[in-house]
Amino acid sequence: xxxxxxxxxxxxxxxxxxxxxxxxxxxxxxxxxxxxxxxxxxxxxxxxxxxxxxxxxxxxxxxxxxxxxxxxxxxxxxxxxxxxxxxxxxxxxxxxxxxxxxxxxxxxxxxxxxxxxxxxxxxxxxxxxxxxxxxxxxxxxxxxxxxxxxxxxxxxxxxxxxxxxxxxxxxxxxxxxxxxxxxxxxxxxxxxxxxxxxxxxxxxxxxxxxxxxxxxxxxxxxxxxxxxxxxxxxxxxxxxxxxxxxxx
Ligand code: NAP
Numbered sequence: 001x002x003x004x005x006x007x008x009x010x011x012x013x014x015x016x017x018x019x020x021x022x023x024x025x026x027x028x029x030x031x032x033x034x035x036x037x038x039x040x041x042x043x044x045x046x047x048x049x050x051x052x053x054x055x056x057x058x059x060x061x062x063x064x065x066x067x068x069x070x071x072x073x074x075x076x077x078x079x080x081x082x083x084x085x086x087x088x089x090x091x092x093x094x095x096x097x098x099x100x101x102x103x104x105x106x107x108x109x110x111x112x113x114x115x116x117x118x119x120x121x122x123x124x125x126x127x128x129x130x131x132x133x134x135x136x137x138x139x140x141x142x143x144x145x146x147x148x149x150x151x152x153x154x155x156x157x158x159x160x161x162x163x164x165x166x167x168x169x170x171x172x173x174x175x176x177x178x179x180x181x182x183x184x185x186x187x188x189x190x191x192x193x194x195x196x197x198x199x200x201x202x203x204x205x206x207x208x209x210x211x212x213x214x215x216x217x218x219x220x221x222x223x224x225x226x227x228x229x230x231x232x233x234x235x236x237x238x239x240x241x242x243x244x245x246x247x248x
Contacts, residue, residue, distance in 0.1 A: 011092030025056025065118030187243025
């Protein structure tokens with residue numbers, strides 16, 4: 001259970017992030033629903049949480065995670081408002097797919113800046129509070145693409161492999177103060193991010209999943225809730241694939 005915990009979930013206006021926010025709130029957490037462009041959708045997520053009868057609650061905070069100074073401001077504001085932060089989920093992510101020989105520098109940089117540097121920015125600004133509290137949970141959303149690579153996703157796979165290196169290094173740095181840092185590597189999960197794929201491409205991916213189905217957002221949110229809880233106190237520096245067996 002996450003009663004009285006303050007949790008920041010980046011990119012929680014849609015998809016996996018919004019389900020993580022709702023799941024944490026169901027377990028009693030106060031959730032900061034971060035978004036970049038989708039203000040109305042983030043507000044709808046927070047409203048749904050606040051209207052539910054559980055003990056959890058939510059507020060929204062717009063901030064581009066690729067902006068170092070804006071992330072610092074967001075964390076300071078959370079501390080000012082709530083007095084502490086207990087759980088950080090780095091979920092915000094984008095794709096700019098294309099073959100490497102045709103990929104623009106801008107498409108490479110934007111994906112790295114959001115997916116990898118974004119996670120660094122929030123960890124950089126929350127870790128001092130986690131260290132002082134001698135407690136904290138960091139959960140980074142990586143991808144099976146960061147483990148296996150994926151044709152057409154050199155930028156994305158590099159960012160997600162980077163997240164794995166970041167996770168393990170941060171886990172080693174913060175472990176002595178009881179702070180854990182783990183990564184979840186989702187497989188193919190139905191969200192806006194994967195909706196753009198053709199039916200044929202989706203069928204081809206599904207054929208590679210031993211459990212025979214694509215994942216849903218709850219599959220990832222359940223793992224995030226576990227890693228955020230006391231039940232996962234002895235787990236750090238791990239990459240947990242939630243992918244129907246795709247990457248084994
Ligand atoms: P999604 O539906 O496209 O949602 C992405 C979320 O990230 C949105 O809430 C978006 O907010 C937010 N975001 C994007 N850029 C941001 C920025 N610069 N600052 C703050 N927020 C930003 O994606 P999803 O499928 O739920 O993916 C969530 C995470 O899981 C990503 O890290 C993704 O790489 C990872 N993942 C997904 C899959 C999959 O199959 N879906 C598989 C493996 C890993 P706005 O709308 O407000 O911009």
